[in-house]
Structure formats: C-alpha cells, structure tokens
Amino acid sequence: xxxxxxxxxxxxxxxxxxxxxxxxxxxxxxxxxxxxxxxxxxxxxxxxxxxxxxxxxxxxxxxxxxxxxxxxxxxxxxxxxxxxxxxxxxxxxxxxxxxxxxxxxxxxxxxxxxxxxxxxxxxxxx
Amino acid sequence: xxxxxxxxxxxxxxxxxxxxxxxxxxxxxxxxxxxxxxxxxxxxxxxxxxxxxxxxxxxxxxxxxxxxxxxxxxxxxxxxxxxxxxxxxxxxxxxxxxxxxxxxxxxxxxxxxxxxxxxxxxxxxx
DNA sequence: TCGTTAAATTGCAATAATACTATAAATATA
DNA sequence: TATATTTATAGTATTATTGCAATTTAACGA
Numbered sequence: 001x002x003x004x005x006x007x008x009x010x011x012x013x014x015x016x017x018x019x020x021x022x023x024x025x026x027x028x029x030x031x032x033x034x035x036x037x038x039x040x041x042x043x044x045x046x047x048x049x050x051x052x053x054x055x056x057x058x059x060x061x062x063x064x065x066x067x068x069x070x071x072x073x074x075x076x077x078x079x080x081x082x083x084x085x086x087x088x089x090x091x092x093x094x095x096x097x098x099x100x101x102x103x104x105x106x107x108x109x110x111x112x113x114x115x116x117x118x119x120x121x122x123x124x125x126x
Numbered sequence: 127x128x129x130x131x132x133x134x135x136x137x138x139x140x141x142x143x144x145x146x147x148x149x150x151x152x153x154x155x156x157x158x159x160x161x162x163x164x165x166x167x168x169x170x171x172x173x174x175x176x177x178x179x180x181x182x183x184x185x186x187x188x189x190x191x192x193x194x195x196x197x198x199x200x201x202x203x204x205x206x207x208x209x210x211x212x213x214x215x216x217x218x219x220x221x222x223x224x225x226x227x228x229x230x231x232x233x234x235x236x237x238x239x240x241x242x243x244x245x246x247x248x249x250x251x252x
Numbered sequence: 253t254c255g256t257t258a259a260a261t262t263g264c265a266a267t268a269a270t271a272c273t274a275t276a277a278a279t280a281t282a
Numbered sequence: 283t284a285t286a287t288t289t290a291t292a293g294t295a296t297t298a299t300t301g302c303a304a305t306t307t308a309a310c311g312a
Binding site: 022061 | 256257258259260261262269270271
C-alpha cells in the first residue's frame with residue numbers, strides 16, 4: 001500500500017514537470033537570451049518591430065489594418081513585446097504610442113552578437 | 127437550412143485557422159528569420175549550440191549527461207536544430223557527430239544583424 | 253452626460269512545444 | 283550470433299502559443 005502511494009506520488013511529480021521548460025538547469029544568461037529571442041521569434045512581431053523602427057517617430061496603433069491581423073491579436077503581440085521589455089508604450093490621448101526600448105535592444109545586440117560571434121566558422125568536420 | 131449550413135461552414139473555416147500562425151500574410155524574410163530565431167529560442171538549444179561551438183571539434187553526443195535532460199529530449203532538440211538547418215550531423219560509428227552549418231549561421235548573422243542594426247537608437251519619444 | 257474611438261482584456265478553440273518513459277534501430281564488439 | 287552502446291522514434295501528458303469575437307476600459311469631444 002505504501003509502495004502504491006509512493007508510485008502515485010512519483011507519477012504525479014513527473015507529470016507536473018511535463019510540458020514545462022526546465023529553466024532551473026540553465027544559466028541566467030541562457031534563459032534571458034532565449035526569452036528575448038522567443039519574443040522576437042514570430043513573423044507578426046518582427047513585422048511590428050520593423051514598422052516601429054521604420055517610422056522614426058513612435059507608432060500609434062496604425063498597425064491594425066496594415067498587418068492582416070485582428071486588433072486583439074496585435075494587442076496581444078504588443079503586450080508580449082512589452083513584457084519582454086523590447087518595446088515601451090505611452091498613452092497619448094485615446095491611442096497608445098510604442099517605441100523600441102533602447103536598453104533592451106542594446107542588451108539583445110550584445111548578448112546575441114557575442115553568441116553568434118563565438119562561432120568562427122573554422123571547423124567543418126561533418 | 128441553407129443559412130445554417132453556411133454558418134457551420136464559416137465556423138469550421140474559422141476554427142481551422144485558430145492556433146495557427148498566418149505565415150501567408152508575412153514576407154518570406156520575416157518568416158525565415160522567425161523560423162531561425164524560434165529554433166534558437168530555447169535555453170537547452172542555446173546550451174547545445176554553445177557546447178558545439180566551444181569544443182572546436184564536432185560533438186558526439188556527450189551532451190546527454192552534461193545537460194540535465196533526458197536522452198530523448200536532447201535528441202529532439204538536436205532534431206529541431208537540424209531541421210532548421212542550423213546544425214548538421216554525420217554518423218560516426220555508433221554515435222553521431224554534430225557541428226554548426228556555416229551557411230545557415232552566416233545567413234542568421236546577416237539577417238539578424240541587418241534587423242538589429244536598422245534601429246539607430248535615436249528616437250526616444252516614449 | 254453621452255456617444256465615439258482606441259486599446260486592453262476575457263473567453264474560447266485549436267495547434268505547437270516540452271519533456272518524459274519505453275521501445276526500436278543501427279552499429280560495434282566479444 | 284549475441285550483447286552492448288548509442289541515437290532515433292513512438293506514445294503520452296502537460297503547458298504554451300496563436301488567433302479571433304465579444305466585451306470592457308479609458309480618454310476625448312460634442
């Protein structure tokens with residue numbers, strides 16, 4: 001009976017973990033970089049960032065209609081980018097203006113630059 | 127009756143789309159870059175790539191044990207990196223050797239470099 | 253105050269991703 | 283041939299992501 005209980009416990013413990021990224025076994029840098037990359041790794045969010053960058057001034061929600069996505073969907077993507085710290089928004093009357101967060105952008109450039117540059121492209125053994 | 131059928135059709139059509147990224151409304155570049163980023167945007171895969179890069183020679187499955195993940199999980203991550211074209215593998219006896227695919231790495235550097243550099247960090251309006 | 257406009261949130265449905273165990277496949281060695 | 287070793291795959295469970303309609307919230311203007 002005790003063994004049965006123990007086995008059940010193990011099963012529950014195992015299935016609690018399933019489907020969840022084990023971030024605790026990786027370094028803070030690895031987790032941080034992957035979080036930033038994940039925020040950018042979507043065509044809609046890349047498109048949004050490109051729009052924000054191209055229009056020198058902040059973009060004020062003209063995104064809806066320009067991209068072929070519903071307002072709710074774009075709002076969600078913006079939220080994700082904001083949560084990752086990649087963009088920041090200011091309320092401007094009825095609308096909200098978004099622009100790049102320079103600090104996070106710089107961090108991304110540094111972290112990713114370092115990572116990409118660490119491969120020198122010398123060993124082509126396979 | 128006809129209206130009912132039509133509504134059902136619309137519902138089916140809509141729910142076919144749900145949960146699926148609408149890649150057709152984005153440019154090939156946006157889709158390609160996001161696919162590459164998605165492949166890298168996981169701490170385990172970042173760790174795997176770092177290991178491959180650090181050990182100048184190709185890595186032959188020493189990854190299992192070094193990372194705190196099960197063999198099957200690592201194999202799956204390697205598969206995803208291979209599918210994205212970021213790494214390539216050669217069968218070496220019993221084991222398999224992996225190394226960076228220089229072409230894809232260069233592509234990633236170019237695409238991502240261009241994207242990141244497009245922001246000059248001048249306009250801080252919000 | 254009431255309507256308008258813009259953005260965020262909620263709720264829902266479906267697919268994708270993550271991780272594991274167990275098993276299969278392939279190659280080397282005794 | 284039999285066994286050991288290494289990697290891949292199948293199956294399963296769970297969480298995450300994506301997208302939309304509908305609603306709510308917030309601010310402006312008549």
